[in-house]
Amino acid sequence: MVMEPILEVRDLHTSFLTSNGEVQAVRGVSFDVEKGKTLGIVGESGSGKSVTSLSILQLLGVTGKVTAGSIRLGGEELTTKSRKEMRAIRGERIAMIFQDPMTSLNPLIPLGDQVGEMLWEHHRKMSKEERREKVLELFRMVRIPEPEKRMKSYPHEFSGGMRQRVMIAMALACRPDLLIADEPTTALDVSIQDQILKLMRSLQKEMGMSIMFITHDLGVVAELCDRVAVMYGGLIMEEADIIDIFQRPMHPYTLGLMASIPDMNQDKGKLLQPIPGSPPDMIHPPKGCPFAPRCPYAMRICTEEMPPCVATGETRRSMCWLLDPEAPAEGNPLKQRKEGIA
Numbered sequence: 001m002v003m004e005p006i007l008e009v010r011d012l013h014t015s016f017l018t019s020n021g022e023v024q025a026v027r028g029v030s031f032d033v034e035k036g037k038t039l040g041i042v043g044e045s046g047s048g049k050s051v052t053s054l055s056i057l058q059l060l061g062v063t064g065k066v067t068a069g070s071i072r073l074g075g076e077e078l079t080t081k082s083r084k085e086m087r088a089i090r091g092e093r094i095a096m097i098f099q100d101p102m103t104s105l106n107p108l109i110p111l112g113d114q115v116g117e118m119l120w121e122h123h124r125k126m127s128k129e130e131r132r133e134k135v136l137e138l139f140r141m142v143r144i145p146e147p148e149k150r151m152k153s154y155p156h157e158f159s160g161g162m163r164q165r166v167m168i169a170m171a172l173a174c175r176p177d178l179l180i181a182d183e184p185t186t187a188l189d190v191s192i193q194d195q196i197l198k199l200m201r202s203l204q205k206e207m208g209m210s211i212m213f214i215t216h217d218l219g220v221v222a223e224l225c226d227r228v229a230v231m232y233g234g235l236i237m238e239e240a241d242i243i244d245i246f247q248r249p250m251h252p253y254t255l256g257l258m259a260s261i262p263d264m265n266q267d268k269g270k271l272l273q274p275i276p277g278s279p280p281d282m283i284h285p286p287k288g289c290p291f292a293p294r295c296p297y298a299m300r301i302c303t304e305e306m307p308p309c310v311a312t313g314e315t316r317r318s319m320c321w322l323l324d325p326e327a328p329a330e331g332n333p334l335k336q337r338k339e340g341i342a
């Protein structure tokens, strides 16, 4: 079956002009989000995950700019759209949910009215009664108990998890083609986080929408995503189907991230093992692989030249010098894996 992408991002470059210089936050990123599927974007803090999504939405503020590349939604180029055109696309065709619902909700307006306002903005012809019914339906859809009563509540009367459900209801109000969720569960307790992920998964099945899910947590990705792109230093280091990446990671950075996933059997509260070292300075990014200074397998070429992007299977790729045909085979974890030895 040929997959049809709803979103196609090609060679995206995004920078911010700051008093210290140009921050090259995204440096040539390409990926697709297929219809009805979930793409996870993972990577440590500062890797360019949020800037990638904000570039799609054209929400980069006055200092940010997409400097090169193409972003197509259903075949339509977004980078050349006007502000007005983008406003219509946001909310109607692409919806978003962020980490902290409190910053997106008005504390003085009952939650039901806020969801209703969202509907009104995009469906001016809806009557008041129809709108109320639709809000009720959305509250039920995101499994908010006693929706008639809770519609009249204010944001502070809701728990974090319930507020995030309202944000999801708002995002779904216009039946978007694509939902971008940027760390929507990071601020929540693990059990609540799990409920929200399950909710998103079942809503996606019901509505057939596509999701781009941003997180620094590979465990969350495992639960929700069909595919995953692993970002570091403004680049996609590895992209693969979810099963493939967990069964056989093909990039030293992915291997490092996997080692920092908590083991379910481990004592609760035990600290994760982070990858030693820190992310690159994006004003002066290294000319070679950004991960080289932290990579246990780094060779000289890694710090000197940008690594090649190599197919590591029919539907996967990695950006790593270890996969170059001329890279040594001995002690090379990726070559062994590629040949199916490891």
Ligand SMILES: Nc1ncnc2c1ncn2[C@@H]1O[C@H](COP(=O)(O)OP(=O)(O)OP(=O)(O)O)[C@@H](O)[C@H]1O
Residues within 6 Å of the ligand: 016, 018, 023, 024, 025, 043, 044, 045, 046, 047, 048, 049, 050, 051, 052, 061, 063, 064, 216, 282
């Ligand atoms: N408005 C801005 N002005 C200047 N630099 C920015 C701005 N927004 C992001 N950056 C920089 O761009 C880079 C990528 O940031 P981004 O927010 O995309 O990271 P992230 O992967 O989402 O991280 P996190 O997991 O912490 O959310 C970082 O170096 C960050 O400091």
Ligand SMILES: [Mg+2]
Residues within 6 Å of the ligand: 049, 050, 051, 182
């Ligand atoms: Mg972010």
